[in-house]
Amino acid sequence: MRKIVHIDMDAFYASVEQRDDPSLRGRPVVVAWRGKRSVVCAASYEARRFGVRSAMPAITAERLCPEAVFVPPDFGRYKAVSRQVREIFLRHTDLVEPLSLDEAYLDVTRNKTGLPTATRVAKTIRQQIRDETQLNASAGVAPAKFLAKIASDWKKPNGLFVIQPHEVLDFLAPLSVARIPGVGKVMEAKLARYGIRSVGDLRSWDIFELERRFGRYGLRLHELAHGIDHSEVKPDRPVQSISAEDTFDIDRFRDELGPAIRQLAEKAWQATRKTERLARTVVLKLKTDQFKIYTRSITPGDSINNVDEVSALALLLLQRVELPADTRYRLVGVGLSNFYEPGQLGGQTELFGNEF
Known part of the structure; x- marks a missing residue:
């Protein structure tokens, strides 16, 4: 253990x-x-x-x-x-x-x-x-x-x-399913439709029924609801990608996406400041009102050094999405990837953690 x-x-x-x-x-x-x-x-x-x-x-x-x-x-x-x-x-x-x-x-x-x-x-x-x-x-x-x-x-x-080992099940039972890793607002809403609001509710479901309704993640839900997590602590695991996205209350046309893209570029850039690794690639993600997802990426010759570069590249990628002008979008995301260590053009992140 x-x-x-x-x-x-x-x-x-x-x-x-x-x-x-x-x-x-x-x-x-x-x-x-x-x-x-x-x-x-x-x-x-x-x-x-x-x-x-x-x-x-x-x-x-x-x-x-x-x-x-x-x-x-x-x-x-x-x-x-x-x-x-x-x-x-x-x-x-x-x-x-x-x-x-x-x-x-x-x-x-x-x-x-x-x-x-x-x-x-x-x-x-x-x-x-x-x-x-x-x-x-x-x-x-x-x-x-x-x-x-x-x-x-x-x-x-x-x-x-x-949380002592013998306390795990009792501790988890009353918690909202939103506390479980991977359960965001969308999954939380799906579970609620089946009357699953707490970890205790989730634990009462048969593992095969969870798998039938939620696929492989249903098996993961079953394990976590029972306090089972075999994930190991992995020293110095490098950042692979960082992103930020937003789902709109009202679908938007492409010409209306600029302000959201700039704000998401700022969020993604700020998130990278928590690591000393540098990004070389900007990714733009779009989801239409028909739930079709499109991604575009660009890798300039040099590293990306500030938020203005992230915004400019993301907006450039927007122009590369060749969809009809009347297409409406319900989600937009901006990401950074292809990270490398300073001084090493492509690790280690700067920090960072029986009785218990």
């Missing part, structure tokens, strides 16, 4: 800003460039009380919280702190799987420091992060990766939550 720890830094970018500038402490801090095209990279917990969230348009955040202090992001500084945190992880285990600059999985089934339980490891890591970076981290401890990630969010901020 594995012992998995998921570490998630609390409001990471905003907390670094508040740590380094005492005048920001206790104030609603929004890490973002101001402007109609900008999106929120992070929000302090003081700002979150007003409904400000990451990936929200900055102009919306300003409307929700007029007293917010906007701070432009400094990714070089955040990456430096991330390296500090990763060094702490590696004192305890070599099995560290970074998810972004501010979170990671750690497999501490066997730890380097000889601590008797995963809970003790998580407590020690959180204290070391606090002592050495003056920042708070939340942690979840569980026998599976998806459970550890749920647990780390359970007592945020600055919390620790442990």
Whole structure:
């Protein structure tokens, strides 16, 4: 049985800003460039009380919280702190799987420091992060990766939550199916049509019936509902692709897609700032009102260095979609892929993670 720890830094970018500038402490801090095209990279917990969230348009955040202090992001500084945190992880285990600059999985089934339980490891890591970076981290401890990630969010901020192996089934039963990995809004709605709203509801279904209705993912749903997840912690798994997409309330013509593409390019670009790897390819995804999906991609000669390049290339790809002018679109997405390490034109992401 594995012992998995998921570490998630609390409001990471905003907390670094508040740590380094005492005048920001206790104030609603929004890490973002101001402007109609900008999106929120992070929000302090003081700002979150007003409904400000990451990936929200900055102009919306300003409307929700007029007293917010906007701070432009400094990714070089955040990456430096991330390296500090990763060094702490590696004192305890070599099995560290970074998810972004501010979170990671750690497999501490066997730890380097000889601590008797995963809970003790998580407590020690959180204290070391606090002592050495003056920042708070939340942690979840569980026998599976998806459970550890749920647990780390359970007592945020600055919390620790442990799911013991014998507690897994009882813990999962009342949770919304939306907590299960891969269950987004569309799948949640499909499950609700069958009366499946909680993990307990899902667990009551026969595995063969789930497979008949949902294919291979039905088998995965059955396993997760029973707390079964054989996913291993994979150290230094490189980013393959990053994307952002939006489904419109009202279908749009091609000439109306420009603003959405620019905003999605901003979101995708901001997401890449959580890794030091660089992208070479821009991908545009479109879904028509007839549910037909079209993708186009372009790989310029050099790496993509800023959000304006992402927007320009995505808009260029839009012109390469040769569909009738009266075609309506219900979804658009912008992605970045073909990543490589700086200085290495095509790894390692900069961070990042029996009794328990």
